[in-house]
Amino acid sequence: MPGAIAVLGGTGPEGFGLALRWVRAGESVIIGSRDAGRARESAARIQAAVGANARVSGEENTAACAAADLIVLTVPFEGHCALLKQIKPAIRSGSIVVDTTVPLAASVGGRATRTLGIWEGSAAQQAAELVPQGVSVVAAFHNTSADILNGDATVDCDVIVCSDDPEATKTVRTLASKIPGVRAIDGGKLENARIVEQITALLIGLNIRHKGHSGIRITGLPEKAYEV
Amino acid sequence: MPGAIAVLGGTGPEGFGLALRWVRAGESVIIGSRDAGRARESAARIQAAVGANARVSGEENTAACAAADLIVLTVPFEGHCALLKQIKPAIRSGSIVVDTTVPLAASVGGRATRTLGIWEGSAAQQAAELVPQGVSVVAAFHNTSADILNGDATVDCDVIVCSDDPEATKTVRTLASKIPGVRAIDGGKLENARIVEQITALLIGLNIRHKGHSGIRITGLPEKAYEV
Numbered sequence: 001m002p003g004a005i006a007v008l009g010g011t012g013p014e015g016f017g018l019a020l021r022w023v024r025a026g027e028s029v030i031i032g033s034r035d036a037g038r039a040r041e042s043a044a045r046i047q048a049a050v051g052a053n054a055r056v057s058g059e060e061n062t063a064a065c066a067a068a069d070l071i072v073l074t075v076p077f078e079g080h081c082a083l084l085k086q087i088k089p090a091i092r093s094g095s096i097v098v099d100t101t102v103p104l105a106a107s108v109g110g111r112a113t114r115t116l117g118i119w120e121g122s123a124a125q126q127a128a129e130l131v132p133q134g135v136s137v138v139a140a141f142h143n144t145s146a147d148i149l150n151g152d153a154t155v156d157c158d159v160i161v162c163s164d165d166p167e168a169t170k171t172v173r174t175l176a177s178k179i180p181g182v183r184a185i186d187g188g189k190l191e192n193a194r195i196v197e198q199i200t201a202l203l204i205g206l207n208i209r210h211k212g213h214s215g216i217r218i219t220g221l222p223e224k225a226y227e228v
Numbered sequence: 229m230p231g232a233i234a235v236l237g238g239t240g241p242e243g244f245g246l247a248l249r250w251v252r253a254g255e256s257v258i259i260g261s262r263d264a265g266r267a268r269e270s271a272a273r274i275q276a277a278v279g280a281n282a283r284v285s286g287e288e289n290t291a292a293c294a295a296a297d298l299i300v301l302t303v304p305f306e307g308h309c310a311l312l313k314q315i316k317p318a319i320r321s322g323s324i325v326v327d328t329t330v331p332l333a334a335s336v337g338g339r340a341t342r343t344l345g346i347w348e349g350s351a352a353q354q355a356a357e358l359v360p361q362g363v364s365v366v367a368a369f370h371n372t373s374a375d376i377l378n379g380d381a382t383v384d385c386d387v388i389v390c391s392d393d394p395e396a397t398k399t400v401r402t403l404a405s406k407i408p409g410v411r412a413i414d415g416g417k418l419e420n421a422r423i424v425e426q427i428t429a430l431l432i433g434l435n436i437r438h439k440g441h442s443g444i445r446i447t448g449l450p451e452k453a454y455e456v
Binding site for chain 2: 113114145148156157160185186187188191192194195196198199201202203205206209210211212213214215216217218219220221222224225
């Protein structure tokens, strides 16, 4: 990536795992959190894991956002809208907001195997209404297991990338493919995030039922669909 | 399977492909269609493809249903409710109805990459309201490419099986695993068909965008989750 990647909610398992993988791949990452101290603590853990050359720091969410051109949202759905409203003034024009959020019913005390209906169709489409004009929202990384991301193993999961901005899709596919094992597939328009978000609830159900860390692979596409 | 499998709408590409695969695996299949003549013609094509030992016949949908304990619905969504109402008196008590239907928006002139909202949550849950008491509905085979099923190649796709009747799930997982390459995974309750049905619309979008015959594989589960 040209600049730093801000991972907001990066002290949580999904965000921490993505940040770890990207720092390992040589990217510069700013962990964002409500609490700057916790963000710095997570950054220090990644530094310790990756080594002296690791480029990682921690900031409060808005400060992290202001210092990056690529912002990755990894907060639970119950904090999604509020965070977007908070960071909106700090999002630079021309930035990309990558939304990994899944509207699990767990957000309102329900099950993690069920989802909430979102008026706009998906959490990512809701996000698209909350970012400044000229900022592209890209939906991705919903289906990658946090447990696997936090380990050392290859990630046996494809990342389906949805956005209405083909250039932003390309950038995020490149970012995804830096995670060993991940193949990043162009999933078309942002509206398709409706389906990709739901898949996570299905995978959570499979994990509970079968005691695993499930992911998905898309089969049957020509090789070039998987190439970045 | 103990008795015959009725594949209703079996003259269409998905139904024909499933019937072909099951007949090849030694199962006894009755192709159902609105038009008994067309059903017999499809049965004759399968007979010709599989050979003298093939156990396959063709009947009008209701007659096919009346002669089977396992009924597979492979009609487009626009014919789904009407067919279920028509066959209801012919469904034997204790039967299993396997619903492969995806509520594509194409059913009302929209896109095959989008779905309709179903009041009950999914086509399969709608079906569950339309079958006689004591009949189990099982959702499965939504994501298997008709083109691939109609060929000779191994099917590079997992079948996620959802039902509220664990015995019926087991029966349908056994049936699914008779298709070379298919792994049949217990996807939990019938309500999860909401998600599995949606995945087909995503795969259709990927097929259009990337010119392929896509399917899905679930990764990261213990071996026994894939065993029947």
